[in-house]
Amino acid sequence: MKQWFLKNRYGLTVALVAAIILLPFLGAAPLMDPDEPVYGETAREMLLAGDWLSPRIFGQYWYDKPPLFYWLEMLSYSFFGISDISSRLPSVIMALATTLYVYVQGKELFNKPIAFLSALLLVTSAGFMYIGKAAVTDMTLMFTLTVTMISFYRKKYYIAYIFCGLSLLAKGPVGYAFPALIMLIYLAWTRQWTLMKHMKIPQGILLAFAVGLPWYFLMYKVHGEVFLDTFIGYHNITRFAAPEHPGQNSIFFFIPILFAAMMPWTAALFPTLWRLFKKRDPFRDTLQYCLVWAAFIFLFFSFSKTQLVTYIAPMFPPTAYLLGWYGYRCYIERKFSRPLLLTLYLLGLAVLACNAIPLHEEASFFRPAILWGSCLLAAALFLPAVCLWRHYYRAAFIAGIVTMTAFSWAVFGFIIPQFKDHVTSYDTAQILPDVYDGHSMLYIEKFLRPGISYYSGMYGREWDPVKDPDLEALLQTKDKIFLIMSKSTFHKLAKSQHLIDRFGIAAETPTQVILINHP
Template sequence: MKQLLYKNRCGLTLILMAVLILIPFLGMTPLIDPDEPVYGETAREMLLSGDWLSPHIFGKFWYDKPPLFYWLEMLSYGTWGVSDFTSRLPSSLMAISTVFYVYLQGKDLFNKKIAFIASFLLLTSLGFIYVGRAAITDMTLMLTLTVTMISFYQERYYLAYGFCGLALLSKGPIGYAFPALIMLLYILLCHHWHLIRTMKIPQGILLAFAVGLPWYVFMYHVHGEAFLDTFIGYHNITRFAAPEHPGQNSLFFFIPIFLGAMLPWTALIFPAIHRLMKKRDPFKDTLIFCLIWAAFIFIFFSLSKTQLVTYIAPMFPPTAYIIGWYLYRCYTEKKLPCTGVGISILAGMLLLLCNAIPLNDGAVFFKSAIFWASILLSAAVCIPAAFLYWQKWKKAFASAVLLMTLFTWSAYGLILPTLSDHITSYRSAQILHDVYDGHSELYVEKFIRPGITFYCGLYGTEWEETQNMNFSDLLASPEKTYLIMTRSSYEKTAKTQPVIYQYGIAAEMPTQLILINHP
């Protein structure tokens, strides 16, 4: 037994580290508006209705995402009940699985030491921790796409096509298109034409469709054109070609997102890619594959007109492999990663300067969170960099684990819970039970509607600040009407419709209001 444990000590250590970083305090903060409550509420309504195939929210069918993540949440709810913890648990388990898979397959792609370093870097990177602890679909896509891409490279084609089908169920057509396009680029750029003959393409397409397509066929059979127009037409084609939120997209949007997501290892990206392109290496073909994999995802979503910070999450594993290989080379050659250390120290100083960013009156509540987060992140960047400078490799990695664990526990156990009234609708939903009469018209702002519904079960009528709602008519109506909105929307609306000041305030939270036309 001791010999078995010793032989597998690296893998067991990774699993233990992953559990310590990704599981504690999952349920300390209510689901954060607007995305987490959307997925939590959809899974809750599917479970209550017993309908495992047609996603729906607010009592209506909803065609935004395929069902794989909902199924995982439903299993979590069915086993341990509906809660904030069980909403996020599937993502955390998928994240732990991703870290372990990167390690297991990294031993085959590279060697045991590179595999351990890469999976360790992945686990302790800021973006991975965030996605791995959030009740959103991105970690499910990351795992299925990671297994798909690595299996393709290892020429384990049936496994690759099978997980390609699961990726299709995780996030939609990109789960099938990404592997095909990435492999095509790899074949073209590296001149591996022989792979086209060995990839079992006809059989693989049938296998991928056998896994992923039945749900799509069922949805079209049951819901017809509404499903195709909304899911394929709007959520996949239109959102790529036109911004969902005009003015919030940019070709450079993901540059700072990616640099921040790879903290505390961001500074090592550039020297790693430079060395990869300049020097020969026995692992160069594998590294080029990882570079194409990561770069394709980054460029694709940079060109997309709809951009969310988590979209580039699937590029984290191949990036971790590249940085892990670079650190391994520095270690074996006893070479100091001077550029990376210097940039890390500079990045740590810049993180502290975040406290000098002026905040408007509506964001002052973030000041304390920025202070503590910047200090902890700066320490997580600078202290491992200092140990690397002194070439104390084990202390560098150990300090990174300890500091990122401390950062994660502090962020999710202390900082975010103090911000819950500002970033979630939990308090509003609880108060609504006391002030709402249960039968009058209820309007809920789109941004907070999923959270209100998840925590109090009331759907209300959706309203958003950009809509032309006539508040004068509502005020004049003899029927009692309740409105729940964010304070920022209230202030914006007041500029064009000052009549809203005549509404009574039934309840007031730091960032949300419950209004009533006849107090």
């Protein structure tokens, strides 16, 4: 038994660190508006309707995403009941699987030390922690796409095509297009076109479609053209070509997102690229593949007109491999890039400087969170820097892992629960049954509606304070009307539309208010 533990100590360490980071505090805070409740509510309604085919929300069919993550949530609900923990559990399982897969396959792609470093760098990066504990689809896509890309490189083609089909069920056409385009770019760059003869492309396409397309055919058979027009036309083509939120997209949008997501290992990004192109390496071909994989995803979404912070998540595993390789080179060569040390200190100071950022009065609740989070994150930068300066390479790595583990516990166990009132609709949903009469018209601000529906079971009608804030019509309606909105929206309307003052306040929480037109 002792020999077994010694032989598998690297893998056991990876599994232990991943479990310590990802498993605790799943239910410490309610699902956060608006994304987590959207997926939780969709899976809840599908399960209650006994419909495993058609995603639905607010009592209506919804064609925004394919069903793989919903199916995983529905299975979780079936086994453990409907709760915040069971909503997030599928993402956690996918995150654990991704971490362990990166380690196991990294031993084949590189060697055991690089695999070990890469897996731990991945699971302790800030962005991976966040997505791995959130009830959103991105971690499911990350896992399926990671298996696809590594299987292609290792010439495990049938596995690659199966998971390509699962990626199609996880996120839509990008799950099929990304592997094909990444492989084409890699083959063109390395001039290995002869590999295409061995990739079993005809059989693979059929296998991937056999896994991924039946759901699409059944959806088309049941819902017809509206499914294709909405899912393919709007949610894939239109959202790539035109911004969902005009004025909020930029070709540089994902640069700070990547730097923040890879914290505290961000400082090594540029030295890694410099080392990769400056010197030849025994792992050069594998490194080129990882670089193409990561860069393609980053550039694709940088040019997309609709941009959300989680879109580049599938580039985290190949980026972790690149960083793990660089850390290994520093260790065995007993030297590192001097700018790396300076960058660590500067990033640590920049993180601490976030405490000086002036906050609007309505956002002042973030101040304690910024203080605690910045101090722990700065420690994850300063401590490795001190160790590197003294040439304690192993201690530098351990210091980063330990401080980021502490960071994860502080953020998910203490910081987020402290301001749950400001990022969830849980409290409003709890008091709504005591205020709402059960039959009058109920309007809910668009941003809050998923959370209210998930926790109260009341769908209401969507109210958009930007596109349709017709307060006069609501006031003139003879029937009683209830209106739920955030207090920030309420205060903005109070400055621009004094009609809001004629509504009565039926109930309120620290951040939301329930209004009534005829008090």
